[in-house]
Amino acid sequence: MSFPLLADGAVRDEAWWRQVAASYPAPPDAVVNLEHGYFGAMAAPVQAAFEQAVRYTNEQLSPFVRGDFTLRHVDVLRARIAALIRAEPHEILLTRSGTESMQVLITQYHGLAPGDTVLWSNLDYPAMRTAMRWLAQRRGVTSTQVPIDLPVGDDEIIARYAQAMRQAVKPKLLLLSQVTPANGQQLPVRELTALAREHGIDVLLDSAHALGQVEVDVQAMDVDFAGFNLHKWIGAPSGLGFVYMRASQLHKIEPHFGDGDYPLDDIRCRLHMGMPPIAAILAAPAALDFHESLGGTPAKMARLAWLRNYWISRAAQLPGVRLLSPLDAQRGSALVGFAIDGMSARQLQQALLQRFGLFTVERNAGHIDVVRATVAITTTTEELDRLLAALAVLGAEAG
Structure with missing residues (x-):
């Protein structure tokens, strides 16, 4: 499937985007889904490829999976993913999710000793915060949170991390989120990575919410380790992610439970997956094809930024509504965190759903829960417009 090229400045071309929307399943009438950050729908050609992959694998069984699938299809996908983020195919490890990707990096990072410090922030994904705290039990390190209040700008973010690095005893490892999961903020990754290098700190980058909606260039960001999924903004079937490890830094990540199927200099020994998500791997190239047919990340990024700004610019004027994401589209993303004075996040999320038929999600940012x-x-x-109308009502009631 292909679409005519989207002209510059045509992010508001509703006819063109309706044509794109027709390639996706029609949403139910009862509820408006405004929680597209969990996972994205497969476009029709991707779903067709996935269903065909399930049928084909179920027919061909082991002769295929132990043959062409392993020898050809996996490597084709690794090469395409590598090109997407400006890496090399041998620096790509397939996983089953962004969470598994980051857990490989966090739990198998072996350059830690008792007395070292690892750093993370309350804006990181909850499961990743848990894994960073777990390092204290497992490796005897000091696990330190970098506290960041919302809303926040780049200068304050850099200052907070800089202070934490200066104050830490033997700082060794830093977890960063390229796009924060609670409020969709794009962190100044290159600046923070450069700062970390000055202190001899390795950075593990969580890019789960980045790939496909904002630019991801591991060379430009100068990162050595990053974790991704393919089911959010690329639109591949769920159950598929990947890890990037710079080849020169591969030795810093331990083999998975002592895996010996591959040599130490082969990234594939960093996760013994067992049975891989075969159909998802086979269908992923169709998702990448569809992504590229829309104009790739630049087209998606422009459209998402326009839609985001459409509503937050109006929401910012509503009494009682507090936006906890950057107003600047260059620092924000499709994910927006907000609150209403006098309402808990749970109360707000439930009111939007039960009274107005709007599905959002409650997210934790450490000391605060947001919608x-x-x-x-x-x-x-x-x-x-329905979201804005609902927020106007709820904000007025809370005031």
Whole structure:
């Protein structure tokens, strides 16, 4: 499937985007989904490829999986993923999710000794915070949170991390989120990575919410380790992620439970997956094809930024509504965190769902819970108008 090229500045071309939306399943009428940050729908050609992959694998069984699948299809996908983030195919390890990707990096990072310090922030994904705290039990390190209040700008973010690095005893490892999961903020990754290098600190980058909606260039960001999934903004079937490890730094990540199927200089010994997500791997190239047919990340990024700004610029004027994400589209993303004075995040999320038919999600940012609304390229301005109308009512009631 292909689409005519989207002209510059045509992010508001609703006819073109309706044509794109027609390639996706029709949403149910009862509820407006504004929680596209969990995972994205497969476009029709991707779903068709996935269903065909399930049928084919179920027919061919082991002769295929132990043959062409392993020898050809896996390596084709690794090469395409590598090109997407400006890496080399041998620096790509397939996983089953962004969470598994980051857990490989965090739990198998072996350059830690008792007395070292690892750093993370309350804006990181909860499961990753848990893994960083677990290092204290497992490796005897000091696990330190970098406290960041919302809303926050780049200068304050850099200052907070810089202070934490200066104050830490034997700082060794830093977890960073390229796009923070609670409020969709794009961190200044290159600046923070450079700062970490000055202190001799390795950075593990969580890019789960980045790939496909903001630019990801591991060379430009100068990162050595990063974890991803393919089911959020690329639109591949769920159950598929990957890890990037710079080849020169591969020795810093231990083999998975002493895996010996591959030599130490082969990234594939860093995860013994067992049975891989075969159909998802086979269908992933169709998702990458569809992604590219839309104009790739630049087109998606522009559309998502326009939709996001459409509603947050209006929401910022509503009494009682507090936006906890950057207003600047260059620092924000499709994910937006917000609150209403006098309401808990749970109360707000439930009111939006039960009274107004709007599905959002409650997310934790350490000391605060927020409600997150996330647009997709298929989101309509009518749906966002419903969100704005609901927030106006709830904000007035809370005031």
